[in-house]
Amino acid sequence: MIRSHVLICGGTGCTSSHSHEVINKLAEELKSKGLEDEIKIVQTGCFGLCALGPVMIIYPEGTFYSCVTVDDVPEIVDEHLIKGRIVQRLVYNDTGDKEPLDKSVPVSLSETGFYKKQHRVALRNCGVINPESIDEYIAMDGYFALAKVLKEMTPDDVIKCISDSGLRGRGGGGFPTGRKWSFAKASAGDKKYVVCNADEGDPGAFMDRSVLEGDPHSIIEAMAIAGYAIGADEGFVYVRAEYPIAVKRLSIAIEQAREYGLLGKNIFGSDFSFELHIRLGAGAFVCGEETALMTSIEGNRGEPRPRPPFPAVKGLFGKPTVENNVETFANIPQIILQGPEWFASMGTATSKGTKVFALGGKIKHTGLVEIPMGTTLREIIEDIGGGIPDGKKFKAAQTGGPSGGCIPASLIDTEVDYDNLVAIGCMMGSGGLIVMDEDTCMVDMAKFFLEFTVDESCGKCTPCRIGTRRLLELLNKITDGNGTLEDIDRLEELCNYIRQNSLCGLGQTAPNPVLATLKFFREEYIAHVVDKKCPAGVCKNLLTYVIDQDKCIGCGKCAKNCPADTIFKTDYVAPGHKLASYTIDPAKCVKCGACLSGCKFGAISKQ
Amino acid sequence: MKSLEELLAIKAKMQDKVAVRTSSGDIRVVVGMATCGIAAGARPVLNAFVEAVSKEELGDRVTVTQTGCIGICQYEPVVEVYEKDKEKVTYVNMTAERVKDVVEKHIKGGKPVTEYTIGAAKL
Numbered sequence A: 001m002i003r004s005h006v007l008i009c010g011g012t013g014c015t016s017s018h019s020h021e022v023i024n025k026l027a028e029e030l031k032s033k034g035l036e037d038e039i040k041i042v043q044t045g046c047f048g049l050c051a052l053g054p055v056m057i058i059y060p061e062g063t064f065y066s067c068v069t070v071d072d073v074p075e076i077v078d079e080h081l082i083k084g085r086i087v088q089r090l091v092y093n094d095t096g097d098k099e100p101l102d103k104s105v106p107v108s109l110s111e112t113g114f115y116k117k118q119h120r121v122a123l124r125n126c127g128v129i130n131p132e133s134i135d136e137y138i139a140m141d142g143y144f145a146l147a148k149v150l151k152e153m154t155p156d157d158v159i160k161c162i163s164d165s166g167l168r169g170r171g172g173g174g175f176p177t178g179r180k181w182s183f184a185k186a187s188a189g190d191k192k193y194v195v196c197n198a199d200e201g202d203p204g205a206f207m208d209r210s211v212l213e214g215d216p217h218s219i220i221e222a223m224a225i226a227g228y229a230i231g232a233d234e235g236f237v238y239v240r241a242e243y244p245i246a247v248k249r250l251s252i253a254i255e256q257a258r259e260y261g262l263l264g265k266n267i268f269g270s271d272f273s274f275e276l277h278i279r280l281g282a283g284a285f286v287c288g289e290e291t292a293l294m295t296s297i298e299g300n301r302g303e304p305r306p307r308p309p310f311p312a313v314k315g316l317f318g319k320p321t322v323e324n325n326v327e328t329f330a331n332i333p334q335i336i337l338q339g340p341e342w343f344a345s346m347g348t349a350t351s352k353g354t355k356v357f358a359l360g361g362k363i364k365h366t367g368l369v370e371i372p373m374g375t376t377l378r379e380i381i382e383d384i385g386g387g388i389p390d391g392k393k394f395k396a397a398q399t400g401g402p403s404g405g406c407i408p409a410s411l412i413d414t415e416v417d418y419d420n421l422v423a424i425g426c427m428m429g430s431g432g433l434i435v436m437d438e439d440t441c442m443v444d445m446a447k448f449f450l451e452f453t454v455d456e457s458c459g460k461c462t463p464c465r466i467g468t469r470r471l472l473e474l475l476n477k478i479t480d481g482n483g484t485l486e487d488i489d490r491l492e493e494l495c496n497y498i499r500q501n502s503l504c505g506l507g508q509t510a511p512n513p514v515l516a517t518l519k520f521f522r523e524e525y526i527a528h529v530v531d532k533k534c535p536a537g538v539c540k541n542l543l544t545y546v547i548d549q550d551k552c553i554g555c556g557k558c559a560k561n562c563p564a565d566t567i568f569k570t571d572y573v574a575p576g577h578k579l580a581s582y583t584i585d586p587a588k589c590v591k592c593g594a595c596l597s598g599c600k601f602g603a604i605s606k607q
Numbered sequence B: 001m002k003s004l005e006e007l008l009a010i011k012a013k014m015q016d017k018v019a020v021r022t023s024s025g026d027i028r029v030v031v032g033m034a035t036c037g038i039a040a041g042a043r044p045v046l047n048a049f050v051e052a053v054s055k056e057e058l059g060d061r062v063t064v065t066q067t068g069c070i071g072i073c074q075y076e077p078v079v080e081v082y083e084k085d086k087e088k089v090t091y092v093n094m095t096a097e098r099v100k101d102v103v104e105k106h107i108k109g110g111k112p113v114t115e116y117t118i119g120a121a122k123l
Ligand SMILES: Cc1cc2nc3c(=O)[nH]c(=O)nc-3n(C[C@H](O)[C@H](O)[C@H](O)COP(=O)(O)O)c2cc1C
Pocket: A168, A169, A170, A171, A172, A173, A174, A175, A177, A197, A198, A199, A200, A201, A202, A285, A286, A287, A288, A289, A290, A291, A323, A324, A325, A326, A328, A329, A430, A504, A505, A506
């Protein structure tokens, strides 16, 4: 009889910090101690606290261990699992309160600062169930929403329920999901499709991957519900091939659902039949755009097509199609089971429910968090994310990836929802949230995203293909120190042109990182072109490394470290020192920073 | 899957298996499992509780866990039962046999089995 469950994260983050070795070691230890029949190991999806992986949680106590290594396993078995003594040095109990708790008081996962303000709907089963067990999903009310829909609701009831909930697309656009479904239902056609967008191309976003890895059945169930609502009998999940764990778990889940007759013909004895296939994407950003995605599923080169006609009218293989994001789908079964009022009770007036964010950048707890819409950026960064490391100052948060903008520190109390972000010239995007501190150069940041869009532009339309390249050249000119004030005007003009004239969302939103940084950090652009300085000290060509002649003791370490032989001894001996000081030849300096990081006397600085 | 009943059956079968992770447990049964407890036979006691709770389908109300040394080694195995808004009950010299009584009379019946408690042992 099982008395204890040990849950270990098998998501991508923890897998790369060797959770599999921990699992294997644990299995070995349990076997050698004869505990296999008392203690069960459960490999789960992502818990969210990726920075502290591998993470482990032991029930029934609910003890949460972080950064567990193979060497810790025997101690966990001997102390915790056999003797019931919590291994305090591994306990994670940062509650976010000012007074750090005594480590001997283990707190449950839900009390930690990281989880306290979270509210898990889309991620409810991630880190709780074994994603490779359909039975565990069913134990958590899995497939009951599908049963309810097929037994008690008409397709119109389903669409009304989703509409009333206020759910909007989580893939970036925020289009009302119920309305999208009603369009597809209204389109005439003997054949229709449901498509799940799991392409997740925003750099830094990984919530869709985590849902597929941690709770794949929720997507299958939701797609079947969508199929019933619009009258489709077939669906595709388009997932990037770089997500091997997600693909594997989803394949297993589809196989299990087929075996149980939850996919296939006459589900729950009704007239409704539904089949599901996986299509792998090669990882092109543009293939996340809905029309390019469908073109790719059809077997063609992934390029967007003009809309209208919209997919709801003429989508995959020319048939009416509903296309939704993974996280959008993950909310559906819960809305059906708990009712639209329950869902609409969370969030703000126009943005209901929760949103998952992938926290990254200069923040203590990088990872995945799900919070009610309308939570302020300050709560996300300070309370949940644990603040900025190393005592640095918060400068801005980037949302929406390469299509998004940034929220400056002055707007940190903004309540995060679709419309508030749009109002400040930003966008929700798929939920990547990159935190930047005072050491980030905003021009350099805009350049980073432009490099990405230039790479990822599919080339079909000219404004995007050529316009983004010209934008990048202008940014390079500015960060190289050759920019002029006119270049800033040109930048703005070109941005607006690309925005208005590109064929698809990729080009239309590509200028956003530039426009947002121009709006909030124009003075940084001006510093680059007028003063020829990079205030954050990032843009190499605008930096000079200098040696303070009076602080230099003349040890010569910098000259040895310099890969370009640009540091020389002078004739000057500073008062109180014995050896002559060194100096850098600015014309030859490659600005690698090796001299600065090697100087123990604080004599070198960048200016 | 042809019917809701089949789905419910799977859920019922599994509930027991995932209850360890979800139950809030109004009642907490804590078994002392330090070296002394284990030497005195705490493991069969712990397992007997886990089995009884499962067999009687008490999983949603009762959590069975273990703890380290409770400090009264000569009375091991020691089991403490915590219940919301009630005084803690400490059982001593527990055996798998006694577990049946405790589950039946105390956990299900609401009446502590006085003769196994620490109060009785000290007399
Ligand atoms: C360049 C580009 C990339 C996109 N990438 C994604 C993506 O990776 N995942 C996604 O769900 N939606 C992506 N979208 C948005 C989709 O076109 C579409 O709006 C969305 O998947 C619809 O689902 P939703 O209503 O559930 O959000 C992208 C859009 C553009 C223009």
